Amino acid sequence: MTANSWGLGVSKELRMVDKRMRELVDSPQEILTSVALHVIDAGGKRVRPTLAILSHHALKGKDLSGLIDIAAAMELIHSATLVHDDINDGADVRRGKKAAYKQFGLHEAIVAGDFLFARAFYLGGLFGKEIVERVAVSTTKLAEGEMMQFAHKWDAHLSQEHYLQIIEGKTAHPIKSAAEVGACLAKGSPERIRALGNYGLRIGIAFQIIDDILDITASEKILGKSTGTDLREGSLTLPLIIAMEEDKKVAKEIRAIFAKRHATDAEVEDALELVRESHAIHEATSIAEEYAEKAAGYLKKLPESTYRERLFELSQLVVSRAN
Amino acid sequence: MTANSWGLGVSKELRMVDKRMRELVDSPQEILTSVALHVIDAGGKRVRPTLAILSHHALKGKDLSGLIDIAAAMELIHSATLVHDDINDGADVRRGKKAAYKQFGLHEAIVAGDFLFARAFYLGGLFGKEIVERVAVSTTKLAEGEMMQFAHKWDAHLSQEHYLQIIEGKTAHPIKSAAEVGACLAKGSPERIRALGNYGLRIGIAFQIIDDILDITASEKILGKSTGTDLREGSLTLPLIIAMEEDKKVAKEIRAIFAKRHATDAEVEDALELVRESHAIHEATSIAEEYAEKAAGYLKKLPESTYRERLFELSQLVVSRAN
Numbered sequence: 327m328t329a330n331s332w333g334l335g336v337s338k339e340l341r342m343v344d345k346r347m348r349e350l351v352d353s354p355q356e357i358l359t360s361v362a363l364h365v366i367d368a369g370g371k372r373v374r375p376t377l378a379i380l381s382h383h384a385l386k387g388k389d390l391s392g393l394i395d396i397a398a399a400m401e402l403i404h405s406a407t408l409v410h411d412d413i414n415d416g417a418d419v420r421r422g423k424k425a426a427y428k429q430f431g432l433h434e435a436i437v438a439g440d441f442l443f444a445r446a447f448y449l450g451g452l453f454g455k456e457i458v459e460r461v462a463v464s465t466t467k468l469a470e471g472e473m474m475q476f477a478h479k480w481d482a483h484l485s486q487e488h489y490l491q492i493i494e495g496k497t498a499h500p501i502k503s504a505a506e507v508g509a510c511l512a513k514g515s516p517e518r519i520r521a522l523g524n525y526g527l528r529i530g531i532a533f534q535i536i537d538d539i540l541d542i543t544a545s546e547k548i549l550g551k552s553t554g555t556d557l558r559e560g561s562l563t564l565p566l567i568i569a570m571e572e573d574k575k576v577a578k579e580i581r582a583i584f585a586k587r588h589a590t591d592a593e594v595e596d597a598l599e600l601v602r603e604s605h606a607i608h609e610a611t612s613i614a615e616e617y618a619e620k621a622a623g624y625l626k627k628l629p630e631s632t633y634r635e636r637l638f639e640l641s642q643l644v645v646s647r648a649n
Numbered sequence: 650m651t652a653n654s655w656g657l658g659v660s661k662e663l664r665m666v667d668k669r670m671r672e673l674v675d676s677p678q679e680i681l682t683s684v685a686l687h688v689i690d691a692g693g694k695r696v697r698p699t700l701a702i703l704s705h706h707a708l709k710g711k712d713l714s715g716l717i718d719i720a721a722a723m724e725l726i727h728s729a730t731l732v733h734d735d736i737n738d739g740a741d742v743r744r745g746k747k748a749a750y751k752q753f754g755l756h757e758a759i760v761a762g763d764f765l766f767a768r769a770f771y772l773g774g775l776f777g778k779e780i781v782e783r784v785a786v787s788t789t790k791l792a793e794g795e796m797m798q799f800a801h802k803w804d805a806h807l808s809q810e811h812y813l814q815i816i817e818g819k820t821a822h823p824i825k826s827a828a829e830v831g832a833c834l835a836k837g838s839p840e841r842i843r844a845l846g847n848y849g850l851r852i853g854i855a856f857q858i859i860d861d862i863l864d865i866t867a868s869e870k871i872l873g874k875s876t877g878t879d880l881r882e883g884s885l886t887l888p889l890i891i892a893m894e895e896d897k898k899v900a901k902e903i904r905a906i907f908a909k910r911h912a913t914d915a916e917v918e919d920a921l922e923l924v925r926e927s928h929a930i931h932e933a934t935s936i937a938e939e940y941a942e943k944a945a946g947y948l949k950k951l952p953e954s955t956y957r958e959r960l961f962e963l964s965q966l967v968v969s970r971a972n
Binding site: 447455461466 | 676677678680681729730733736737755756757759760761762763764766767768770771773774775776778781782784785786788789791792793795796797799800
C-alpha cells in the first residue's frame with residue numbers, strides 16, 4: 327500500500343509532508359541522508375500523517391504549515407524506530423526493500439536512527455506544550471511497547487491481554503497522538519481532542535491486528551516481505567494466539583517452533599496453513615472490526631463534515647485490508 | 650573523574666540534575682530503567698550540565714528549575730548516544746562499568762537509547778524555540794560527527810583538519826549548546842550568549858583532545874577502561890596523527906595495525922610507547938591549551954562574577970587533566 331492509497335482526499339498534504347521530511351534529512355554526511363531517504367522512499371502507509379491531517383481538517387483547522395511540520399516530525403520518529411526495529415527483529419526486508427541496516431550496515435543504521443530522532447526533535451520541539459508532550463509521551467510508550475514485545479520473544483504463552491498491551495504501545499499510542507496533535511493544532515475543544523485520541527487509539531489497535539493477520543494471509547507481493555515474519559521472529563500475534571487456544575495441534579506446532587527458536591520455511595508454512603484453516607483469522611478480524619467500530623463511535627462527538635466522513639471511511643479501510 | 654570533581658561550586662545543582670534524570674527514566678518496562686540507570690550511575694564528567702549551570706549563573710539567571718530540566722535533558726541525550734556509541738565502537742567497558750549493550754544485550758541497548766531520546770524530548774521540548782533549536786541542532790551535529798568518525802575508521806591518513814571536524818560535531822557542539830542554553834535561560838544578551846557559545850565550543854574541543862591524550866597516557870584505573878582504545882578501534886586522534894607526522898617509525902607501525910584492522914595488546918602497547926616518547930603528547934596538549942585559552946578569552950565579554958571566575962577555572966581544569 328503506498329502513501330496515497332487510502333484515497334481519502336489528503337494526497338496533496340501527504341506530498342507536502344513527504345517533501346518536508348526530505349528537506350529535513352539533508353546532511354553533509356551523505357550516508358545519513360541516504361539511510362533516511364531509503365526509509366522515506368520505501369513509502370509505507372503514512373497512517374500517522376493521514377490521521378493528523380484528517381483530524382485537523384475535521385475540526386476546521388487553518389494551520390496547514392504547522393500541520394505539515396508536526397506530521398513530518400511524527401513520521402520521522404516513526405522512520406527512526408523502523409530503522410532501529412529492523413535491527414532488533416533481524417528483518418531482511420522492509421516494505422519490499424532491503425532493511426536499512428542490511429543495506430548500509432549496523433552502525434550506520436544506529437546512527438541514522440539517532441539522526442532522524444534529532445531532526446524530528448528539531449521540527450517537533452518548536453510546538454507548544456500540549457503537542458510536544460503528546461508526541462514525546464507516545465514515543466516513550468513506543469519504546470516501552472518495543473521492549474515489552476522483545477521481552478516476550480519466543481514466549482509461547484503470551485496472552486491476548488499482553489499482546490494488546492504491546493500493540494497499544496508500539497502502534498496505537500503513536501497513532502492516537504497523531505490524531506490528537508492534528509486536533510490540537512486546529513484548536514479543538516478538549517472534548518473533541520479526546521474523542522479523536524480515542525478514535526486514533528482504537529484505529530491503531532485495529533490497524534496492527536490487521537497487519538498481523540496479513541502477515542499470515544497475504545501474498546509476499548502485497549506484504550513486500552515474506553509471510554510469517556512474526557512467527558519466524560518469535561512474536562505471537564492475535565491470530566496465532568487465538569489459533570493456539572482453539573486448536574491443540576496448532577499450539578503444539580508453534581510451541582515446538584518456539585522451543586527450538588528456529589523454524590524451517592516448511593515448518594512455518596505448515597503452521598500458518600493450520601492457522602489459515604482455523605477460525606482464528608475470522609475471529610481476529612472480528613476483534614479488529616470491533617475496535618474500528620468503537621473508533622467510529624467517537625466520531626459522533628465531531629461536527630458533521632466531509633472530513634468526519636473520511637475518518638469514518640478510514641475506520642472501514644483499516645479493517646477491509648484483511649479481505 | 651566523578652560528577653563533582655570539577656569542584657566548581659555547582660555540586661548542589663548537579664545533584665538536582667542527577668535526581669531529575671532518574672525521575673525521568675522511570676518506566677513500567679524495568680529493563681529500560683535499568684539500562685538508563687546503568688549509564689547514569691556510571692557518572693561521567695557531567696561537562697554539559699556543569700557548563701549550562703555555570704553559564705546560567707554567570708549571567709545571573711534565576712530560572713533554576715528550567716536550568717535543571719534542560720541540563721537533565723541534554724545529559725539524557727548524551728546518555729542515549731553513549732549507549733548507542735558503545736555498540737558502534739564495540740566497546741566492552743565504559744567509565745569502569747560493562748558497556749550497556751554487553752550487560753543488557755544489543756536490542757535492549759538500542760531500544761533503551763531510543764527511550765532516552767524520547768525522555769529528553771519530553772523534557773527539552775517544553776522550552777522555547779531558541780533553546781529547542783540549539784539542542785536539536787547540536788544533537789544533529791553529534792550524529793553527523795559520529796558518522797564522520799565511523800566513515801574514517803581504520804583510515805591511517807585522517808588529517809588534523811578532519812579530526813577537528815569530527816570532535817567538533819560529536820563533542821564540542823553539544824558542549825557549546827549547553828553553554829548557550831544556560832545563557833538563554835538567564836535571558837542573556839545575544840552577544841553574551843554568543844560569547845558563552847564560543848567559549849563552550851573551544852572548551853569542548855580542548856576537552857576531547859585531552860580525553861584522546863589520556864587514552865594514550867593515563868592508567869587504566871583513571872580511564873575506567875583499557876588504554877589505547879582509539880588505536881584499537883581504528884580511530885586516529887590528534888596525538889596519534891602528530892606522532893605519525895613526526896616519526897616515520899610510528900607512522901609505519903600504526904599503518905600496519907590499521908591495514909590488518911586488528912592489533913595484539915603488545916602491538917598497541919609498542920605503538921603507544923613510541924607515541925609517549927615522541928613530542929606528540931606535548932604538542933597535542935599545547936593545541937588543547939590554545940583552545941582553552943581562546944575559550945577563556947571570550948569570558949571577557951561577561952560581567953565580572955564568581956561564576957565567570959569558575960568558567961575561567963574550568964578552562965584550566967579541562968587541560969590540566971592531562972598532567
